[in-house]
Every structure is written in structure tokens, then in C-alpha cells.
Amino acid sequence: MTAILDTIESPRDLKGLTQRELAQLAGELREKIIAVCSKNGGHLAPSLGVVELTLALHRVFDSPTDKIIWDVGHQAYAHKLLTGRRDQFATLRTLGGISGFPKRCESPHDAFDTGHTSTSISAALGFAVARDLQGERNKVVAVIGDGSMTGGLAYEGLNHAGHLNKDLVVVLNDNEMSIAENVGALSNFLNRTVTSEFVHTMKKDLEGFLGGLDRIGRGVLKVAKRAEESLKGLFTPGMLFEAFGFEYIGPIDGHDIGRLMETFEKVKRFDDAVLIHVLTKKGKGYRPAEEKPALFHGVGPFEVETGKVIKGKGGAASYTGVFGEAIRKIAVEDERVIALTAAMPDGTGLTPFATDYPTRFFDVGIAEQHGVTFAAGLAAEGYRPVFAVYSSFLQRAYDQVFHDVCLQNLPVTFAIDRAGVVGSDGPTHHGLFDLAYLRHLPNMVVMAPKDENELQHLLLTAIEHDGPAAVRYPRGNGYGVSLDQTCSVLPIGKGEILREGLDGALLAIGSTVYPAREAAEALAAEGIDLAVVNARFVKPLDRDLILSLARTTGRLITVEENVIQGGFGTAVLELLEEEGIEGVTVLRLGYPDRYVEQGEQHELRAQYGLDAPGITARVRTFMKR
Amino acid sequence: MTAILDTIESPRDLKGLTQRELAQLAGELREKIIAVCSKNGGHLAPSLGVVELTLALHRVFDSPTDKIIWDVGHQAYAHKLLTGRRDQFATLRTLGGISGFPKRCESPHDAFDTGHTSTSISAALGFAVARDLQGERNKVVAVIGDGSMTGGLAYEGLNHAGHLNKDLVVVLNDNEMSIAENVGALSNFLNRTVTSEFVHTMKKDLEGFLGGLDRIGRGVLKVAKRAEESLKGLFTPGMLFEAFGFEYIGPIDGHDIGRLMETFEKVKRFDDAVLIHVLTKKGKGYRPAEEKPALFHGVGPFEVETGKVIKGKGGAASYTGVFGEAIRKIAVEDERVIALTAAMPDGTGLTPFATDYPTRFFDVGIAEQHGVTFAAGLAAEGYRPVFAVYSSFLQRAYDQVFHDVCLQNLPVTFAIDRAGVVGSDGPTHHGLFDLAYLRHLPNMVVMAPKDENELQHLLLTAIEHDGPAAVRYPRGNGYGVSLDQTCSVLPIGKGEILREGLDGALLAIGSTVYPAREAAEALAAEGIDLAVVNARFVKPLDRDLILSLARTTGRLITVEENVIQGGFGTAVLELLEEEGIEGVTVLRLGYPDRYVEQGEQHELRAQYGLDAPGITARVRTFMKR
Ligand SMILES: [Mg+2]
Numbered sequence A, B: 001m002t003a004i005l006d007t008i009e010s011p012r013d014l015k016g017l018t019q020r021e022l023a024q025l026a027g028e029l030r031e032k033i034i035a036v037c038s039k040n041g042g043h044l045a046p047s048l049g050v051v052e053l054t055l056a057l058h059r060v061f062d063s064p065t066d067k068i069i070w071d072v073g074h075q076a077y078a079h080k081l082l083t084g085r086r087d088q089f090a091t092l093r094t095l096g097g098i099s100g101f102p103k104r105c106e107s108p109h110d111a112f113d114t115g116h117t118s119t120s121i122s123a124a125l126g127f128a129v130a131r132d133l134q135g136e137r138n139k140v141v142a143v144i145g146d147g148s149m150t151g152g153l154a155y156e157g158l159n160h161a162g163h164l165n166k167d168l169v170v171v172l173n174d175n176e177m178s179i180a181e182n183v184g185a186l187s188n189f190l191n192r193t194v195t196s197e198f199v200h201t202m203k204k205d206l207e208g209f210l211g212g213l214d215r216i217g218r219g220v221l222k223v224a225k226r227a228e229e230s231l232k233g234l235f236t237p238g239m240l241f242e243a244f245g246f247e248y249i250g251p252i253d254g255h256d257i258g259r260l261m262e263t264f265e266k267v268k269r270f271d272d273a274v275l276i277h278v279l280t281k282k283g284k285g286y287r288p289a290e291e292k293p294a295l296f297h298g299v300g301p302f303e304v305e306t307g308k309v310i311k312g313k314g315g316a317a318s319y320t321g322v323f324g325e326a327i328r329k330i331a332v333e334d335e336r337v338i339a340l341t342a343a344m345p346d347g348t349g350l351t352p353f354a355t356d357y358p359t360r361f362f363d364v365g366i367a368e369q370h371g372v373t374f375a376a377g378l379a380a381e382g383y384r385p386v387f388a389v390y391s392s393f394l395q396r397a398y399d400q401v402f403h404d405v406c407l408q409n410l411p412v413t414f415a416i417d418r419a420g421v422v423g424s425d426g427p428t429h430h431g432l433f434d435l436a437y438l439r440h441l442p443n444m445v446v447m448a449p450k451d452e453n454e455l456q457h458l459l460l461t462a463i464e465h466d467g468p469a470a471v472r473y474p475r476g477n478g479y480g481v482s483l484d485q486t487c488s489v490l491p492i493g494k495g496e497i498l499r500e501g502l503d504g505a506l507l508a509i510g511s512t513v514y515p516a517r518e519a520a521e522a523l524a525a526e527g528i529d530l531a532v533v534n535a536r537f538v539k540p541l542d543r544d545l546i547l548s549l550a551r552t553t554g555r556l557i558t559v560e561e562n563v564i565q566g567g568f569g570t571a572v573l574e575l576l577e578e579e580g581i582e583g584v585t586v587l588r589l590g591y592p593d594r595y596v597e598q599g600e601q602h603e604l605r606a607q608y609g610l611d612a613p614g615i616t617a618r619v620r621t622f623m624k625r
């Protein structure tokens, strides 16, 4: 059934295919993508939406000489299948397998690594400038979704690219949604389309009108000329992009290979900055994904025939779900609570809150910077905004956290989901840096719950705290512990002793607390008697508790799901130095100083020695030292 | 001569003034601003440009009930003078004095702290949403410059604000420049103004034309209606903002108080999002500043009569200047070198490079995120981009450094100016976090030169390094050391012993190396014999050297101009833990866990014990421990 795909070793092999064969190949690509995603999970709907677009790009342009840069990159599955990775495609998103995103180290056809949104125009401009400096003539193409276009970085890139007017192609892949519904002016622009008949009629009439203006003289004629130029784009969504200095073409049907090829052929001869507006359907060609594009945006394993998502081991509620319920509960009592998301109402668990409190819920679009500063404004007026955001995406607003929230000591809560390793999305999406990049900011309180029940209490603690506070928690299910009906404020900077012990103390934070306790039990059976602390707070630390354990046991082991530089364990080292405590031996466990690859969370935790057996083994060695 | 100003205790006192009195007050404000800036230095030109605007805002709106949010905030001097801070104004920007930026802690009239660009629309939207939730009726006004409008955050804010269409006033203060010339599409928009006569004529003609279209039927009529609506803005710079969902008014003369008051009075009755486009002249009313607005953007002390800038103690070249010469020198030999700035060609020392290598120089506008990702694209194609940027502004691109540069291990050099305390600009501008926020990123090399000569060598070392590298250096003059004619590559991760000693080792980085050596000499006279190391590298550390000194002396003192959490000293603690070194006593000197106030660099270093006497005193105490 993949008769043609099996013959494609590189994009060159597309050149000889007829349109009919390309259409068949589109079907084969979809089949393959659906089959692999149904097993491995993945970004199915975005990738299905761009199959024809990918074929047309690779048919017309000459990758890797021509550069194709996929914004976000989760739509690049067909690209991967056509560029020599067909046989590895079954390993998509698995440990040691090929990435779900473009990776320069995987293929010369992956011009630029992506994963976060809105980077492609800026990067493509870099490629275009480099080409011109080198006197080369290759084309550079950025493919960016309508959602990604709402990020400020895309605007900055458009602005500079239009200004330089380099030979650069931006393909705007408009599927009228990013992950959730789009926000803001840009989507208004894109929805302004009128049928081309009307445009045609209007233009003809207008030409006559403008002709008649001649008599009014040169000044008005110049104005009129501009009117004509502007009107050309005015009735299409091109207005904005032409204003930015781009030639605008479109909108065109993104599932019509012939039309796409024709357009790309034409554009290949241009040497200006041009934006091609392509309309696609997310999930195209697989009915369940077409019907539920948000569900199939990034999906776990599912049954191909029915589209039924296969439930994991199930049972325990997810941290995300518990957060969503907790904030709803807290909002009943506290009218100051406002919830914010950057285009992730489902992913962050805020959809139920949005339903209950539509006036207290804001989806700011893919715009983390704005989300944080907007929250600061709300907080300055007495509200208690909670920005629910993935750890790796909050990185995009580091300066706004610094400048708009912490500097003014404003009570904004950061509910940081996907902290720690996230699994198959890999290094762009792991949340392994937040403890380090938040801890050094003055006024910030940084905490992490040991389980999903504690998450509720820490969320309330953060909201009630009269300053900035972050609660970080992992992707995936909790432990199935029972959930207290009422949230309580826990004392800031106070940890919890889970186990007494005399030989040393395991200081664990967040998702590592349960495995650390398990490790301690295993070691107890070997005669090593360790205290176990649920630290709860990375900042401020529970100084008294940690110092007392340092003094009584002489050995501290810190455990965290964060990069080892500058995180929780480092904070403990700093505390000992500040207090001038001597003679304490410390071992810090965390992720090393490199980007962590993709893999299931449990696989990565095992590989990096952060599950119970790993902690046990490393602590055993340490205790022999 | 400040007869009226002396009677103004709060904006309420403006309400009774005639237009003639307001005009006189404008003169008095200018006089006061010029007088104080001539002594203390400051953002003279931006503040002079908005005197009438400030008067009109405070005359029409009722601060602090109505909220005025100043983007960046360096133009708020007249605002400060009118809101109860006339008598403290002489302390502007000095240690313990009033800030050069709005500060909530200073006055209820300062609605929101600013300092970095492009935050005001997002913050104002937060205020507007809060007001509506509370059922209040106050107005919210954001005042933003054309330069700030090029930042992605401003776009994100506009996009969301237009979407929500809250009662919100954005005043676009268009002086056709930010600090340097503006970049990109937005400035094209703003320059599209045609005289209002033409617009009027054109509109009248068009109305007739559109009226005649009736016969074509309803469909075309709808299109025509849109044409009319769009044309309304088309010939003014309002097109863009109307498309974003804002009502557009302007452009109006920003020095015509009557016209401004009239406009604000009208807008006060609106309850939609409205943008008022105001044209001002930077430096207005002080000829030297009008003639050299870039020089007088942020200026040191000067002679009022001549506008001649008073040279400091002079002599030694500035780090900025040495950087500018060094990159020019390196670029002769290495064609791969490209220099980038985010709207700071003068401030970063790149103007000479731009003159010599116009095709290899890029001013990306106030768009640090784009600058970094653009650089990553250039690096992916074999170039060696050098992004010259202030430490506190690079914070705005933390995720792009993470995601686009470090993750792909691309050879981008970050030339980080204004690292450490910067002086009178205060906490928003101090560069006290870069060692912490860069050090935990995989693949990043982080270095700092001990003096201006070493800066040259480290710059070449960074450029030659086949991966990301940061060189950070302070604001201000170097030591006047002689400058080697040739730049050399220094070994990565190797420090330099400046003094041998047996009682302990002072490990210093960057600007603290000379004071640390001085401290060691002072202590030697007291019989305390300390080694002194110029660490050069914060990452990777010179492990062998540090470990050897730890073993031989047993005492390490780290000194850095960075926040104490997660910086250089912390890296040393981590190294000792990783190597399992016991029995070493460490003292880390740096800035504490809070925002550092404004003041001269030497004052702040003295206050925080980071000058030679401070280091001497603290090390003396430590050595007695
Ligand atoms: Mg989309």
C-alpha cells in the first residue's frame, strides 16, 4: 500500500512523479503517519494538514540546497518520511529513535532545529542573509502556522525581514487554529477573506473610478495610486503582510498539489520577500482528527479504526487535572483569582475553569511574554492571577517574570506544568531549567509538591502569598492519593520530614520525593538509616531543618528533576556556605549539564538514575565514601 | 522662574490653569529637567519631548484614579515633577534619590514600574480588565514610543487588547526614532502620512463613488462598505492599528497643548480601545538635544549653555570602545564575523564596525528575541555572529539563547555589555543575573575579562569557539592598561594565577579581579598570604587550578559582580561537591538576593563590599574564622 513511498529515498525522487502519483503518495504518507502515531503518539493533526504542502515544497524546491524551516516543527512528519527517514519512522519520538521535530543532527534536510513557536522567520532571515553574503542563490522557505504568527518573535522577524526585503519565502499555513482557537487581530485579518469574484468586480469598478480622477491633478493622483495599490491587498488577508514589506500571494488551497506547485514555481523566480497564504485543514484525511483537531493535535496512542484514544494504565488523576479542579475550588472562595493560559486551555487543565468563570479566564494566545506582563497589571490592581504554563514555555517570558513581576514583588502565581522530563517531545519541551532560572530572581518563592494532593495546597499557598510564587509539577498522572476536599495554606519555607534517620538525609523536591523515600526504605534494609525530607520549597529553603539534619547526620543527598547547575541541590550548597557549616558531605542528584533526549518519562528517569533504583544505587555508593 | 511649578503639588493643581499658564509651566518644567540632568545625567531628550503631552494627560485625566503607564519610563521626568516630587527632583538617579523611572513605591501616580521596553500595553490591559471586573470607571492610558512598538511584546499586547476591545487609551509617542533610527515595517507605516487635505478630498470623491455602487447589489455593497472603512485609515498611519481593533486618532502635534487636551477630552468619553498618534520632537526646547537627540537620549553631566558633555575623569578607554575596536580588528581577518545590535549601535560600540562593514552589520530594532534567533540562522550557515547587547536586555531573549543557540550548539557570540552594576539607571538595568541565567545552559561557555585588554582576547576566543560563548564586561572605563595590537585565542576553561599564596585563594572573575588583587596585597601586609586567580571562565571552570588551590590552601574566596545565587561562586561550590572535596572552607562574595538600587557604580560596589576595601574587610573576617 505504500508502493510509491517505498521508492522515495530523497526529495529528488519526487521530481519525476505525475500529479496523480503525488496524490497517491499523499495518501501513503497519511497512512504511514497515522499508523506510527497510533502506536507512538505524536502531533498527528498538524502533520496530516501539511502533507500536500510538504510534497509540493519538496517537489519544487531543492532541499537541502534550498532551506526549509518548519516553525515549531511538529508538522514535519511527511518531511521526515520524504527525506531518507522512512525506515526509521517507526521509532518516532521513542528513546533513541528519530525526533518528532526537525533536528540538524538527523538530516541535512532539517535546516534548523525547532520545537518552540514563532522562530522560523527570524532563523530563515539569518539563512537568507548568509546566502547573499556568500553569493549563493538558493531559496529559503519558512513554514509558519497562523497560531505561531501571534507570537511577538514572529512579528519581530517579519518586521526586520520586510525591512531588509531579502529573497525569502514565508508560507503561512493557516488552519484557522493553533492548538486552541486563535486570539486577536491577526485572526481577524485572516478571516477577512472575500471571494475572488467580488474582489475582481470591485477592482474593475475601482479602476474606472481612479481613471476618472486624472482631472483632479497630480497630487490626488498619487494618493489614488496608493489607494489602488493598497486595495489590491485590502480585500484579501494580505493587507498586513504587504504593509510589512512582503509580497502577498493567496489564499490558496493547501490540499491542491497542482495549485501549490504552480505557486511555488512562480515564487521561485521572485527575489523579494514573499508570503504565501495557504489554507489547510488540520487532521486532513483522517476523520477523527478532522473532527477533533484539538484532541489530535498532540495525541497518545489510539485505535486507528475508531480514533479512540487508548487509555494509559489509568486510575490516578493527572497533575494537570488536579490543578484544574483546585483552581476552580479556590476561585469559589476567592474572587481575586484570575486564570491565564497562552493558547493551552486544555493542556494546562483550565478548560473547566473557563467554563465556570468565563470573565475571569483569559487565553492570551501564543504570547507568554504578554501573559506575564498582563498578569502583573492585574496583580497591581489587587487580583491574584494564576498563569498556567509549561515549564519550557515560561522560559520565553524570563525577563517579564524578572522585570514586571519580581521587581515589583507582585502576587502572580506561576502554575508550572510539565516540569521535569516530559517524555517523547524531548529536549525542547523538557522542563529541566525552571528551578535554576527562577531561584535566582529576588522575591520569588519556588515550590514543588510531592504528590497531586499537595499540589492543591501549594497552589493555595502561592495564591495567598503576597508576592510572586511558582509551583512546578510534572507531566502525567499522580500517585492516586486521596485528595483533600479543602485546600490549606502551608507555611512558606517549611519542609516535611517523612522519615527519620541518623546516617544521612535525603532532601527531595517535587516528583523525586516518593522515589527518594522508596530508596531510603530499600537502603534501610541494608542497614543504611536515612532521613527523608519533602523539601516543598526550593526558595526559601527550610534552613533550620536542613541545617539541623546537616549537623546531626553529616551527610546530605539532594534529589531533583532539574538540571544540576543552579537548582535545588545547589541552593543547599549555598546555604551551607552561607552558614559556614563545615564537615558536611553533600551529593546532588539531578540531570547533567547537557540536553536530555526524548524517551518515556520512566525511561529517562531510569537512565539518569532518578527513579527509586537509581537513587538507591547512587546513594549506596555515596554512603560508602 | 519656576513660579507656577512651585505651586503644583499634585496634578489636581493643573486643573485651574489657563492654556497660557500651562505653556509657561511647560517652559518651567523644561528648565528644571535640563538643570537637573546637566548635573546628574539622565534621559534628557525623551523627557523634553513629552512635556506638553504630560501636561495634557495630567490636566485631562485624574491620576492616580486614572492610570498612566509610561513605557520604558525614562520619559517620565515631567510626570515626576507634577506628582509631588518637585523638591526631591534634584536627587534624580542618585544613591538614595528618586528613580529615573516610574516606581510604585515612590508615588501612587506611578501606576506600574517600567525600565525595559514594550511592556506598557500588556500592563495597561491588565489594569483595564481589573477595572472592569471591579465595576470601576477609571481610564487607563499607556504611553509608548514608536521604538518600543517594534518589540514583540508590544505586538502581543496590541493583539490581545484589540481582541478584548477594553476601554483603553494607547498614546503612541512618535518621534521617528527610538534611540537609534527605527527599523522595519512599523516605521514605514508611520511615515505614510499624507496631508489631511488630500485625505479629505479623496474621501469625498470616494463617498460619491461608493454611493453609486448601490445598483450592483448587496454583496458588492458589503465589500464596498469595508473599502470605505478601510480607506478611512488607509491614508493615515492608522491602518495598522485599526486592523488590530483599535480606534485610531491622529497624527496630532504633540507640542500643541490645546490640541492634545481637546483630543484627550474627546477620548475620555469613548469606551473602546483607542490609539492616539502623537508627533513629538525628541529633545524639544533645548537646542543641543534637538540637534543631537541620540547623544542626549541618555546623557551624562553637561554644560547647560553649550550642551557640551562634561568628560569624566577620562583617560582610560571604555570597555564598550575597546570591544568596538576589537571586533573591527577581528573582522578584517575573519570574514565570518557579523555584528548585531538591538537598536543600540552607539551604546554597544558597534558604530565604527557598521561604517566599515555595512553589509556585515545589522540593527534588528528593539527586538532581542529576533536578534538571537537571526544570529542562530547565520551561525547555522557558517557565520560567526556577534550579538552585542546589554546584560539586562539579553534577559529578554533567554529562551532564544536556550532553544535556538545552545540546543543546536551554534557558534553565536554574546558580547554582553553593562554586566554588573550599571549605576544610575538602577535595578531594571543592572546586569547582575547573566552569570546565573547563562551558566546553567548546556553548551554555553561563559567568560569575563579582568581588564579591557583581556576583553579583546576573550572576544576572539569566543568567536573562534565552535559553539555558543558569552563574554561579559562592565559599563564604564577600563584601567588604562596597554592594549595588545593582536588578539589571541586563550585556552577555554583556563584561569590565570596573579599571585601565589598559601593561606587561601581569592578566585575573582571579570571586574572584581583588580580589586581582589588589591585586597590580597592589603591583607599580605597584615600577614595573610592569599593566592589570587583571574578565573576568566565561569563555565567551564578551571577545575584543575581551583581544585589544586582548594587542596593546598583549604580556603577559597570567590568574588563576582553578579547575584550570589547560581553564579560563579556557586559554580565553585558545585565543583567541590562533584569532586567530593572535603574540608575546604568557602566564602562567596557577590550581590545579595534582592534588587540592587541605583547609585554610582563605585558607590554600589562600596556599599555591597565589592570594592577593594570591602573585599579586604570581608576576607579578613573570614580568615579569622
Ligand atoms: Mg494553526
Ligand SMILES: [Mg+2]
Residues within 6 Å of the ligand: B145, B146, B147, B148, B173, B174, B175, B176, B177, B178, B179
Ligand atoms: Mg521614539
